[in-house]
Amino acid sequence: xxxxxxxxxxxxxxxxxxxxxxxxxVHAVNNISFSLRRGEILGLAGESGCGKSTxxxxxxxxxxxxxxITSGEVLYYPSAxxxxxxxxxxxxxxxxxxxxxxxxxxxxxxKLSPAQLRAFRWNELSIVFQSAMNALNPVLSxxxxxxxxxxxxxxxxxxxxxxxRAKELLHLVGIxxxxxxxxxxxLSGGMRQRAIIAIALALKPELIIMDEPTTALDVVVQxxxxxxxxxxxxxxxxxxxxxxxxxxxxxxxxxxxxxMYAGNIIEHTTSxxxxxxxxxxxxxxxxxxxxxxxxPRRKMSGIPGTPPDLRKPPTGCTFNPRCPLAxxxxxxxxxxxxxxxxxAEGQEVACxxxxxxFRPEGPPTAAExxxxxxxxxxxxxxx
Ligand SMILES: Nc1ncnc2c1ncn2[C@@H]1O[C@H](COP(=O)(O)OP(=O)(O)OP(=O)(O)O)[C@@H](O)[C@H]1O
Numbered sequence: 600x601x602x603x604x605x606x607x608x609x610x611x612x613x614x615x616x617x618x619x620x621x622x623x624x625v626h627a628v629n630n631i632s633f634s635l636r637r638g639e640i641l642g643l644a645g646e647s648g649c650g651k652s653t654x655x656x657x658x659x660x661x662x663x664x665x666x667x668i669t670s671g672e673v674l675y676y677p678s679a680x681x682x683x684x685x686x687x688x689x690x691x692x693x694x695x696x697x698x699x700x701x702x703x704x705x706x707x708x709x710k711l712s713p714a715q716l717r718a719f720r721w722n723e724l725s726i727v728f729q730s731a732m733n734a735l736n737p738v739l740s741x742x743x744x745x746x747x748x749x750x751x752x753x754x755x756x757x758x759x760x761x762x763x764r765a766k767e768l769l770h771l772v773g774i775x776x777x778x779x780x781x782x783x784x785x786l787s788g789g790m791r792q793r794a795i796i797a798i799a800l801a802l803k804p805e806l807i808i809m810d811e812p813t814t815a816l817d818v819v820v821q822x823x824x825x826x827x828x829x830x831x832x833x834x835x836x837x838x839x840x841x842x843x844x845x846x847x848x849x850x851x852x853x854x855x856x857x858x859m860y861a862g863n864i865i866e867h868t869t870s871x872x873x874x875x876x877x878x879x880x881x882x883x884x885x886x887x888x889x890x891x892x893x894x895p896r897r898k899m900s901g902i903p904g905t906p907p908d909l910r911k912p913p914t915g916c917t918f919n920p921r922c923p924l925a926x927x928x929x930x931x932x933x934x935x936x937x938x939x940x941x942x943a944e945g946q947e948v949a950c951x952x953x954x955x956x957f958r959p960e961g962p963p964t965a966a967e968x969x970x971x972x973x974x975x976x977x978x979x980x981x982x
Contacts, residue, residue, distance in 0.1 A: 607676050608805060608838045609635040609658070610705060614671030616650075616657050619664070623910040627653040627666070629862035632936070637678065637805070638836040640829065642853030642870070644846045644885070646906055649859040651842045652729070655808045658840070659726055660708055660716055674705030677723060677805055721752050725799040727809040734795060735783040741769070741794045742779030748801045768797040772827060789820035796828065803835060810842045825852045846885055850874050858882045861907050861917035864936055868946035876965075878939065878948040881918050883968050903975050916951065923971035928957045 616628035627650045635641055643651045656662045658673050711719055720726075728734055736744060745765040749756055756764070766776035772793040774786075783791055792812065799807050809828070813821040829852055832839050843849060849856050850870050857867045858881065866879040877883045884902035904921035907913055913920055919929040928951045936949040951957045963971075 606636045607634060608637045608639075609676070610674040611635075611658065612672045612674065614654070614657060614673065615669045616653050616662065617667050617669055618653075619667060620910070625909045626862050626912065627909060628657060631671075631862075631864055633857060633864060633867060635806075635838050635840070637838055638832065639855060640832055640839045640841060640853045642849030642856040643840060643842045643859060644844065644849050644856055645859035646885075647844055648906060648909075650862040650909075651844075651859055652810055654859070655726075655810060655840055655842055658708065659720070659724060659808055660711065661726070668709060671709065673708040675708050675723070675806075676703070676705050721748060721802050721804065723804050724806045724808065725802070725804045727795055727799050727807065727812045729811045729814070735791060737783050740780050740782055741774075741786070744794075745769075745779075745798055745801055748798055752802055764801070765797075768801060769794070771800065771831065772797045787820075788816050789824060792816060792820075792824050793827065796824075796831070800831065800835070800837075804837065806838045806840070807832075808840045808842075811844075812841075813848070814843070814845075821848070822851075828852065846888075858885065861912055862909055863917060863949065864947075865918065865949045866947065867936065872946055876946075878946065878953065878962070879918075879950045880922050880924050880952070880968055880971075883965070884972060887969075887972070901976065902972075903978075916949075923975040924952060924963060924968065926951070926957075928954075 611634070612632050613630050614628055614632070615626070615630055618625040618627055629650075631654060633641075643654065645651055653662065653666065657666075657668050662668065708719070735741070739747075742762065742765050745768055746758075746761040749761045749764060753761075762779070765779060769776050769778060774790055774793055774797070778786070778790070783794075786794065795812070799809075812828075813824050816824065825848065828839065828841075831837065841849065841853060846856075850873070853870050855867065855869050856873050857864045858873075858879065859865070860881050866873070866877070866882045868878075873882060874886070877886050881902070888901045902921060907917055907920070913930070915928070915930040915932055916922070916925070916934050919925040922929065932951065934949040934951050934954070936947045937953075939946050939948060939953060952962045955961070
């Protein structure tokens with residue numbers, strides 16, 4: 600999607616990640632490119648194993664062997680303005696990360712040295728992992744865990760100022776500041792998740808990555824946490840990459856959604872556009888695989904079949920063996936993620952059905968896609 604320069608926070612260019620294995624490399628992320636605005640909440644969705652975590656961890660430089668980033672760049676454009684409280688800290692962390700490069704040119708995260716990465720993490724980017732609730736240290740109070748982050752990254756901050764900041768952070772995430780002395784086991788699941796979010800926000804990073812942060816919580820608490828995340832991102836203009844296989848969550852939280860399939864982004868658009876007009880047959884199937892709380896009732900069909908083996912993905916479009924609308928070009932050519940010409944919001948789709956060279960009559964209607972899915976489902980039931 601085209602962005603004004605000052606809005607741009609992250610630009611991922613043609614990133615590829617493989618997992619090396621004795622029986623062949625797993626192509627977990629395949630030539631993915633996208634941009635992220637300041638303050639944007641981007642949801643990454645797709646079935647288990649499609650590469651969501653690998654992509655996010657590649658951006659954060661958290662992958663370890665056998666994972667290998669084989670090519671690409673991840674350009675980061677931090678804001679030139681600094682929050683008053685953190686002016687000195689950010690200035691010094693950024694100058695380490697920049698290493699003489701102008702911010703306008705972007706800083707390639709993939710080229711940062713270990714020392715630069717240390718300055719980059721927490722200050723510029725923080726991460727909330729899967730099963731984050733268990734990431735808290737059981738033998739340290741919540742307050743100590745927050746002040747430890749501040750101590751490591753803002754050594755010049757006094758103990759009193761750190762405690763004050765920890766109280767502010769707890770208040771921000773809806774935990775009473777007197778809980779500073781509580782240990783993780785004394786907090787409910789939802790409160791522990793809030794504490795994790797407080798830690799992620801401690802140094803006011805520009806970007807947070809959250810990988811399935813709410814899956815262990817019940818639905819009501821999950822909604823409360825999502826609401827909190829959304830409010831905090833808006834308040835601080837923080838960008839968020841939120842990973843989940845639960846598309847219904849993303850439709851409520853995210854500004855934009857990238858749907859992944861077998862290591863590729865196959866559709867990238869706004870949440871509202873995806874909900875109203877999914878374009879890729881896979882997005883359509885995914886949306887119709889779960890009930891939504893709002894909007895018109897959809898007939899649920901699911902997507903018959905399973906994702907491919909990423910060591911030997913099918914030729915052409917990787918979704919073609921499961922696609923109810925696959926036709927000639929789908930097995931022969933790899934579709935590229937390209938903007939739909941008529942879409943002002945920059946909806947991008949990687950599907951030959953939208954390529955007039957292959958389908959001069961234009962893409963199928965939603966009713967046509969649905970009818971084909973039903974046929975496919977009937978076929979797989981009768982087998
Ligand atoms: N250490 C590893 N060695 C080999 N293959 C791996 C390794 N880790 C992940 N993979 C493979 O890489 C692909 C992408 O995995 P990844 O965890 O990124 O997917 P995901 O979409 O985040 O899945 P989930 O929703 O289940 O977390 C999968 O096919 C997975 O089997």
